[in-house]
Amino acid sequence: MYELVRVGVALSGAFLAMLWLALVLWVYRDAQSRSTSFPVILLSTVLVSSTFVVGWAVYILLRPRFSLSEEYHQGFRERAALLDASSGELCFRCQARLQLDYRLCPNCGLEVKHPCDMCKRPIRPTWNLCPYCGHSAHQPLAPHPNHARASEEQRKA
Ligand SMILES: [Zn+2]
Numbered sequence: 264m265y266e267l268v269r270v271g272v273a274l275s276g277a278f279l280a281m282l283w284l285a286l287v288l289w290v291y292r293d294a295q296s297r298s299t300s301f302p303v304i305l306l307s308t309v310l311v312s313s314t315f316v317v318g319w320a321v322y323i324l325l326r327p328r329f330s331l332s333e334e335y336h337q338g339f340r341e342r343a344a345l346l347d348a349s350s351g352e353l354c355f356r357c358q359a360r361l362q363l364d365y366r367l368c369p370n371c372g373l374e375v376k377h378p379c380d381m382c383k384r385p386i387r388p389t390w391n392l393c394p395y396c397g398h399s400a401h402q403p404l405a406p407h408p409n410h411a412r413a414s415e416e417q418r419k420a
């Protein structure tokens with residue numbers, strides 16, 4: 264009978280030791296993916312290795328919310344959205360967002376820019392000269408009724 268109890272205790276002890284080791288290793292690797300600061304990683308690992316499941320629960324509550332790579336991608340997406348909003352222009356006709364070098368509106372096909380006679384870079388029909396090379400003799404397109412209104416609104420704004 265005593266033999267049986269001893270085996271049971273030894274087995275559960277081994278099980279707990281394995282669980283402890285797994286938790287400590289998991290926290291160590293998780294902390295590494297979330298922080299580059301060595302004291303933070305060390306502290307998290309020591310916390311879990313000394314207080315076991317309690318320390319693990321505390322770590323889960325306090326750990327940085329995003330891992331480093333998630334944070335990186337989040338920041339990238341925000342910067343890309345910001346860049347898009349700041350560099351974009353709107354189509355005169357349908358208000359679709361245009362990139363600076365678009366010649367035609369991808370939505371309605373309106374020609375929003377035409378190539379400069381000299382340097383062939385895209386120029387707005389409302390500009391008096393090419394801002395890239397200074398060429399001013401380009402033939403302006405027949406002004407679209409909306410173009411005049413749009414440029415007037417731009418001047419007011
Ligand atoms: Zn359009």
Ligand SMILES: [Zn+2]
Binds near residue numbers: 379381384
């Ligand atoms: Zn030009």
